[in-house]
Amino acid sequence: MLMAEALIIVDYTNDFVADNGALTAGKPAQAIAARITALAEEFSARGDFVYLPTDIHVAGDPYHPETKLFPPHNQEHTWGREFYGPLAGWVAAHSGDAKVTAFPKRRYSSFAGTPLDQWLRERRITSVHIVGVCTDICVLHTAIDAYNLGYDITIHSDACATFNPAGSEFALNHFQSVLGATVI
Template identity: 75%
Template sequence: MSKALLIIDYTNDFVATDGALTAGKPAQAIAPRVNALAQQFLTAGDFVFLPTDQHVPGDPYHPETKLYPPHNVEGTPGRDYYGELQTWYEANKGNARVMAFPKHRYSSFAGTPLDQWLRERGVTDVHIIGVCTDICVLHTAIDAYNLNYKITIHQDAVAAFNPEGQTFALAHFKNVLGATVV
């Protein structure tokens, strides 16, 4: 049995002060922990996956087009990982235990090969970090629950747009999904 760290949407558009859809200071404050966990998992021989939002501005078929301003557009600096995570990723992207891939819905499982990749690698335990706690992190955790993965949420490495969303999601992980919140 192995485990994997899922770093959800930790990009400039979601984290940087001038990001297109930023969670701001709460998301910036978790940067040291996000970076430390990425290295910790890799050093331990575990897997690190970076499922990352990717959008086309004005896509009439995507439901987020009506909800949010354009963000995480392929080929823009907004879609780059925030801060030191970009440097870490560039240094490790050739490692077979590090895998970045685009996602087009809130959940990292929706329309992606993530479940297949985890099962091929014998992963039964997913640790989830990133942004936004009550949106993409939550939807990924719900799908992980429905797919029978053991779920761990690192409270000090997730952030939301507002404190109410953060509080709701952390309680939901624990009380509804049976996740371990550390």
């Protein structure tokens, strides 16, 4: 029996990608839009799962550690939290597809405080492919948790972006040399 795989598209929203996003990675993040959407379509077409964990914040939340670190971003019910570019249309077109799941996350990792690990285990998924933004923040923390939970990890470097080229270089090296991930 073939095991299903999952594509995890981390935080690909207007606030992180659009020119006028509140915490944008800008042109590098915009340049991966077509690749992310193509991967989503590829995974969906072969019957695999696509998960879209998406940062969610409340303005001025004194209890959330990011409030002190970053400007307000990805606030609930805002344009900034909507998916960016062609991914928005792809997600809308797959509304109701049981194998495409968007869900909120409140920490860098897509696993922290979410049902992602449970969903993957219920579906007998042992291999995850991770893409999105930011390579050295939320993608990195998601990959670390995936490693700690025992998943095989593939990072698509042509579908990841961040604010800081040095951070990206560090993360891509860390995925391979410390987490044993396959970096494509």
